[in-house]
Amino acid sequence: MLHVLVQQVPRSELGRIGVTVWYAYLATAITDRRIREVLAEALRGGETECATHVAALRGIDNVEARAVARRLLALSDGLTLRVLVDGLDPDDAIAILRAEVDTGDQAAKSRVLRPVRSGRETWR
Numbered sequence: 001m002l003h004v005l006v007q008q009v010p011r012s013e014l015g016r017i018g019v020t021v022w023y024a025y026l027a028t029a030i031t032d033r034r035i036r037e038v039l040a041e042a043l044r045g046g047e048t049e050c051a052t053h054v055a056a057l058r059g060i061d062n063v064e065a066r067a068v069a070r071r072l073l074a075l076s077d078g079l080t081l082r083v084l085v086d087g088l089d090p091d092d093a094i095a096i097l098r099a100e101v102d103t104g105d106q107a108a109k110s111r112v113l114r115p116v117r118s119g120r121e122t123w124r
Contacts, residue, residue, distance in 0.1 A: 001057060002101050010080070072101070075096070
């Protein structure tokens with residue numbers, strides 16, 4: 001799942017150029033319906049891929065996985081923007097994303113193993 005989140009973080013001059021082109025298309029999409037549709041589809045595809053990984057790794061339903069994926073992708077988008085304008089080192093951005101993924105995975109594992117009492121003991 002981490003690869004989905006870090007792929008856009010520019011780690012080289014070539015990566016920076018690629019992200020700059022993406023942001024140029026995003027800016028153009030504000031006023032160009034055709035570009036907006038193409039980018040929206042690409043973003044939905046990335047969200048679906050991320051949500052699929054989240055559901056598999058954390059053992060949660062698709063609705064919850066999509067919500068987690070959206071939060072992770074929003075974090076990745078914000079960190080990418082900060083790296084692009086030299087407000088954050090790429091390695092630091094990737095470390096933040098890795099920590100967020102690891103924290104969420106650990107929380108999911110502990111939730112799965114936590115007993116829940118509702119008249120009788122069950123496990124989630």
